[in-house]
Amino acid sequence: MHRNMTKRTADESLVSARGVDDCRGQNKTHKPSPSEADGDAVGPSASGDGRAFSHRISSISSSSSFSIPSVSSCSAPTSASANTKPFRRTVTSIDSTVDDCDVDVQAGQKCSGSGGIKDAGGTRQVTRLINARILRRDGTLLPGSMNLSSGLIVGMNFGQAAREQVPSHDDDVVEVFDCQGQIISPGFIDIQLNGAYGVDFSNDGDTTTTTSIATPKCSFSSYHDETSPGLQTKDILHVAHRLVETGVTSFCPTMVSSSRRTYRRILSLMRNARNQQRELRNASNTVGQSVKVGANILGMHLEGPFFASSKRGAHDQQHIIDPVKGMASIEEVYGINEHDECESVSRLGDVDIITLAPELPGAFDAIQSLTKHNKSTSSAVVSCGHTEATYEDGVLAVTHGATLLTHLYNAMNPFHHRKPGLVGLLSSEAKLGRMGLDRPFYSMIVDGIHVHESAVCMAYKSHSHGCVLVTDAMTAMGLGDGEHSLGNMKVHIKGDRATLAGTDTLAGSVVSMDTCVQRFRQFTVCSIGEALLCATLHPAMVLKRHTVQERRNDGGALIDAPIGILEVGAKADLVLVNDELDVLGTWVSGRIAFQKK
Numbered sequence: 001m002h003r004n005m006t007k008r009t010a011d012e013s014l015v016s017a018r019g020v021d022d023c024r025g026q027n028k029t030h031k032p033s034p035s036e037a038d039g040d041a042v043g044p045s046a047s048g049d050g051r052a053f054s055h056r057i058s059s060i061s062s063s064s065s066f067s068i069p070s071v072s073s074c075s076a077p078t079s080a081s082a083n084t085k086p087f088r089r090t091v092t093s094i095d096s097t098v099d100d101c102d103v104d105v106q107a108g109q110k111c112s113g114s115g116g117i118k119d120a121g122g123t124r125q126v127t128r129l130i131n132a133r134i135l136r137r138d139g140t141l142l143p144g145s146m147n148l149s150s151g152l153i154v155g156m157n158f159g160q161a162a163r164e165q166v167p168s169h170d171d172d173v174v175e176v177f178d179c180q181g182q183i184i185s186p187g188f189i190d191i192q193l194n195g196a197y198g199v200d201f202s203n204d205g206d207t208t209t210t211t212s213i214a215t216p217k218c219s220f221s222s223y224h225d226e227t228s229p230g231l232q233t234k235d236i237l238h239v240a241h242r243l244v245e246t247g248v249t250s251f252c253p254t255m256v257s258s259s260r261r262t263y264r265r266i267l268s269l270m271r272n273a274r275n276q277q278r279e280l281r282n283a284s285n286t287v288g289q290s291v292k293v294g295a296n297i298l299g300m301h302l303e304g305p306f307f308a309s310s311k312r313g314a315h316d317q318q319h320i321i322d323p324v325k326g327m328a329s330i331e332e333v334y335g336i337n338e339h340d341e342c343e344s345v346s347r348l349g350d351v352d353i354i355t356l357a358p359e360l361p362g363a364f365d366a367i368q369s370l371t372k373h374n375k376s377t378s379s380a381v382v383s384c385g386h387t388e389a390t391y392e393d394g395v396l397a398v399t400h401g402a403t404l405l406t407h408l409y410n411a412m413n414p415f416h417h418r419k420p421g422l423v424g425l426l427s428s429e430a431k432l433g434r435m436g437l438d439r440p441f442y443s444m445i446v447d448g449i450h451v452h453e454s455a456v457c458m459a460y461k462s463h464s465h466g467c468v469l470v471t472d473a474m475t476a477m478g479l480g481d482g483e484h485s486l487g488n489m490k491v492h493i494k495g496d497r498a499t500l501a502g503t504d505t506l507a508g509s510v511v512s513m514d515t516c517v518q519r520f521r522q523f524t525v526c527s528i529g530e531a532l533l534c535a536t537l538h539p540a541m542v543l544k545r546h547t548v549q550e551r552r553n554d555g556g557a558l559i560d561a562p563i564g565i566l567e568v569g570a571k572a573d574l575v576l577v578n579d580e581l582d583v584l585g586t587w588v589s590g591r592i593a594f595q596k597k
Contacts, residue, residue, distance in 0.1 A: 125149060125173050127590055132179035132576075134158070134566055137537060139529030141183060148572040148590035151281070152561055156568055177592075179576060182584060183528065186536040186564050187249025187573035188513045191353060191543065192301055192406070192443060192470035194254045196477035197242050200485050201253045201270075204262040205230020231266060236273040240294030242478065244593040246512035247535075247583040249573035250296040250563055252352050252543075254472075256486060257304030257312070257319040264335040266300075267346035273297055281589055292593055296563075296573065298543070299352030299380075302334065303406065306356035306363065307386035311411045314489055314500050314507035315386065323356065326365030330354070348378040352543055355406045357387035358397035371401030381542060384422055384440075386411040394422045398437050404542055405442040407472055408459055409451050410506070426463040439463055441542050443470040446520040447511040449497055453523035460524045468542055469516045469535045474498060474508035518581045528579065540564025 127148040133141040134156070147155035195201045236253065243251060253270055255263070280293045304312075305319040306329075312320050323329035331337065335346045354370060356363055366382075373379035384397050385406025390413070394405075405412075405422055413421035425432070429439055446456055446469055460467050471477070476484040476493045483501065484491050486508060490501040498507045511519075513535055521531035540546040546564045562570040572590035577583055586594040 125175075126154075127175045127177070127572075127587075127592075129177045129179055129184060129574075129576075131181060132184045133181065135183065135185045135529055135532055135536070137533075137565060139527060139533050141529055146184070146566070148574075148587070151572055151589035153566065153568055153570050153572050156566070177585075183532075183577050183579070184566065185247075185532045185575050185577060186540075186566055186570075187295075187575045187586060187588065188247045188517070188535040189298075189539040189543075189564055190243075190248050190251040190471055190473075190513050190535075191298075191468065191539045192254050192303070192472050193239075193243075193251045194256060194303075194473060194486060194508050195475040196239050196473050198475060198479055199231070199235040199239050200475040201231060201236070201266065202255045202258050202262065203229075203231045203485065204258070204265060231269060233269060233273045233276060236270065236297065237277065237294065240273075240277065240297055241292065243295040244586040244588060245583070246514045247517075247575035247577065247586055248295050248513050249575065249586060249588050249593075250298050252298045252301040254301040254303055256489075257307065257315040259319060260333055260335065263302070263333065264346060267334065267350050270297065270300055271346075271350050292591070293588065294593065295588060299350055301353040301355070302351055303355040304386065305333065306330075306360060306366075308357045308360070308388040311357070311386045311388055313386060313411045314486060314491070314505055316488060322360045323362040323366045326362040327369035329362060330366050330370065348380055351380045353381045353383055353404070355383045355385040357389060358384050358400075358402060359387060359389045359393045364396060364400045367397060367400040367402050371403075381544075383443075384412075387422070388413060389422055391420045391422070391424045394425050394440075395428075395432070395435075398425065398432065398440055399435070403438075403440050404468075405440055407450065407470065408442040408444050409455055410445065423459075426459060426466065429463075439466055441466045441468050441538065443468045444520075445470060445472045445509050446516045446523065447471075447496055447509045448519055450506060450509065453519075456520065456523045457525075460520075460526070464526075464530070466538070467534045468538045469513065469520055470539075471511060471513050471516060472508045473510060473512070477510045477512060479510075514577075514581065514583050521581065528581065531581065532577075537564045 128145065129148070130145040132143070132145065134144045134146065135141060142158045144156060144158040146153055146157070193201075195203075239253075240251075255266060258266070274297045277293050277297055280291050283291065304315050305321055306323045307315060307320050309317065309320050321329075321333070325332075334351070336348055336351075337345050348370075356366065358364065358367065370380045370382050381404055382397075382402045383404035383406045384394060384402050387393075389397065405425070408423065408426075412423070413419070415421060415423040425440055426442065432439055442459065442463070444451055444456060444459065444467065450472075474484065474486045474491060476482070476491065476498060479493075481493050481495070484493055484498075486498075489507065491498050491507045492501045493510055496509070496511055498510050499505055500507050517531050517535050520526075520534060521528065524531075537546060540563050545560060546562050563573055566574070572587060574587040575583055576585040582596075583594070584596045585592065
């Protein structure tokens with residue numbers, strides 16, 4: 001297929017790093033080439049409905065090229081094109097190098113070419129996203145392009161619209177997505193998800209069905225029969241596959257307060273699901289085949305059972321206890337044993353977050369032990385929640401290592417001008433700073449039900465860099481009205497409201513992360529970029545995954561690439577959204593996982 005070369009104009013200027021989000025430039029008119037006029041177009045369809053279609057090219061010669069729609073330096077779509085969908089094509093033997101960066105990058109970041117790893121045959125698989133606005137760490141949106149390969153971001157170019165260049169002699173296979181001026185953000189990270197799409201992460205099913213099996217590392221262990229009711233590995237993977245439709249690329253499966261037996265089974269099951277997902281992804285990268293594995297399954301968020309009884313909310317009273325023995329209580333309840341090599345035994349490395357009430361007996365000792373990190377043991381994030389903690393309790397919790405407040409305002413003492421409670425920590429930058437401490441992050445369920453919009457705005461204005469959006473979604477997310485379950489509790493769903501059956505007690509939410517981001521921007525009137533940071537960079541910072549980290553897993557060390565950021569060397573987990581924050585496409589580990597039809 002031969003076409004005349006039409007290169008992007010070179011006079012597209014660099015947009016200032018500040019104020020780009022409010023820029024609303026007009027798209028330049030795309031003039032079809034003669035071949036496009038004959039019905040073989042690459043740009044938006046001639047039907048005028050704003051849709052674009054896939055166009056795949058298996059090979060082009062050195063004299064062949066094609067036109068792509070050009071945009072202004074602001075790269076902002078007009079209202080008529082706000083819902084335009086990106087199109088893709090695959091090209092062989094194309095020069096995938098990028099020009100030098102035209103803007104400053106973060107400290108330590110290098111502007112790179114396409115990079116990537118070649119397979120045994122010398123072929124390198126590269127995905128190029130062009131003609132986009134890219135979210136930066138400060139919330140600004142800059143026009144540019146990026147290259148993805150081997151699951152990582154391997155090249156970025158700012159200040160100039162991407163352009164196709166004369167093909168090189170390399171045998172690179174490049175898949176090109178023209179984003180048509182839409183926004184590339186890191187994929188959303190949900191650190192509190194109880195379940196979704198009919199799956200309950202706390203569902204242990206029939207507690208009487210067990211089987212004894214021998215494993216290589218221990219003589220016998222008890223596990224839940226896969227043929228009986230209850231959560232199974234396939235259920236976890238199903239949720240991971242569906243979440244990409246909402247822009248989520250990583251999530252912490254969350255358990256409500258449960259029995260000791262349930263913790264042991266679910267923690268082991270989650271580890272198995274993560275391992276299966278990792279094996280699928282590694283196999284996909286090795287053989288070069290596209291295998292959709294869904295959103296990344298991170299460590300678990302164990303919400304409970306160390307709660308104030310009066311603030312338990314939708315958690316079952318029979319499981320609520322105090323951590324009277326500190327870390328020993330944590331290990332006993334969750335079944336955590338860092339020194340047992342049995343594969344069915346839970347380890348702290350299986351857990352990312354533990355929510356507890358800091359005022360309980362033994363809690364401060366537990367917080368200090370859980371958050372202490374060294375080369376021989378894992379650590380976890382401790383969050384304060386379902387608590388009667390005073391402001392002073394909160395300061396002590398932060399002193400001992402707590403760095404997060406779980407679903408701010410809900411299941412905690414309300415703010416009072418003489419008794420500010422945990423909410424008062426948001427405005428305590430000076431006090432905590434004098435103690436050498438940072439203010440904690442705080443999560444919020446911005447579904448329009450759990451927290452009034454004025455309270456959302458007040459918290460964000462007080463501590464914008466600490467805001468983390470969570471869904472706190474449960475089984476019924478994506479299903480609709482009716483009766484559903486949360487652990488062993490029955491929940492009634494009507495619209496966006498989930499309550500314990502027969503009560504007015506809220507029992508999690510049923511809204512998706514993209515909806516939370518949209519409502520958060522509506523409530524706070526923040527910029528697009530600022531809203532996106534609350535679902536990307538901020539949760540990554542909570543988990544300390546926004547930088548390269550060495551994490552322990554099953555007794556060994558793993559090096560994790562950063563998530564929640566768009567920089568060279570970070571994981572290629574991305575979401576493409578328009579100005580209304582609708583999800584248009586999602587990439588996980590550099591592979592397209594969802595594309596809006």
